[in-house]
């Protein structure tokens with residue numbers, strides 16, 4: 001059990017982070033700054049938890065988070081950079097913003113956090129924890145950008161271990177597929193998860209234990225370690241596994257194209273209906289305008305006639321008066 005620690009935990013509102021939060025909040029004397037962009041569900045989680053909304057994908061966000069933690073705790077004993085998100089689809093989109101957001105959240109933010117944290121520690125002891133990913137060690141189809149963002153983070157932790165000061169422990173988590181909101185965030189259209197799938201509570205327990213024991217890496221799924229050895233020794237096993245994942249992506253692409261076709265069909269139908277309604281409304285308006293114009297012209301002609309009559313009458317009266325004089 002981790003006790004008497006001041007802790008910053010990002011991505012604390014859901015999934016793995018939320019399960020880690022539950023465990024850390026039970027530790028005697030722990031104080032936790034629990035962070036996500038939306039923190040309504042953890043606002044009143046426990047007396048020793050301060051929920052704080054913060055977007056860690058920006059420099060300003062991370063700077064503000066350190067300021068907040070320093071104001072609350074003074075020293076941060078454990079900084080757990082867990083927040084991250086995926087995207088699942090064949091990589092054929094030219095969406096700069098999506099790539100940018102994924103790298104800022106999954107890679108740049110935790111790297112920048114390291115630099116901020118060693119400065120904050122200033123020689124005192126501390127623990128930096130990262131949630132990397134099994135996909136950060138073995139790429140699978142459909143997750144090209146997510147996978148590369150986690151490979152980069154993995155490369156960073158590997159390099160920085162050779163530079164880091166002795167007062168800093170770095171513990172990295174390598175989950176396989178874990179049943180969290182991750183897969184809902186990854187695409188609005190449902191898809192098949194990679195095999196195997198673990199519960200977030202199982203993953204969180206192993207990570208908290210790993211942090212406590214000073215582990216460098218935590219692989220919560222024994223099968224992943226075993227399969228890495230097996231795939232290294234017998235490459236065809238890896239080919240079979242990756243072919244299964246490729247087949248999942250192919251099925252997803254078919255599903256997505258049906259979904260897109262249906263979406264376009266619906267959009268075309270809605271557009272047609274709207275255009276029909278607009279044409280009808282225009283016709284009705286034109287009819288009304290023509291009718292109003294006709295009525296107005298009639299009234300104007302009548303008024304003109306009356307005025308003419310009145311003018312003639314007045315003229316006659318004037319003539320009469322002149323003759324009378």
Ligand SMILES: NC(=O)c1ccc[n+]([C@@H]2O[C@H](COP(=O)([O-])OP(=O)(O)OC[C@H]3O[C@@H](n4cnc5c(N)ncnc54)[C@H](OP(=O)(O)O)[C@@H]3O)[C@@H](O)[C@H]2O)c1
Pocket residue numbers: 010011012013014015016017035036037038039054055056057082083084085086105131132133134135174175176177178179180181182183185
């Ligand atoms: N589930 C898996 O299969 C799996 C496998 C390997 C690795 N991982 C990694 O595990 C970590 C946790 O993911 P999860 O599976 O627990 O997914 P999750 O249930 O979707 O949780 C993600 C958490 O991160 C927060 N978050 C996302 N973007 C953020 C931002 N810009 N600023 C602050 N907080 C942010 C989310 O809250 P808000 O949206 O409110 O900000 C949420 O609390 C991620 O790094 C993920 O890449 C997951």
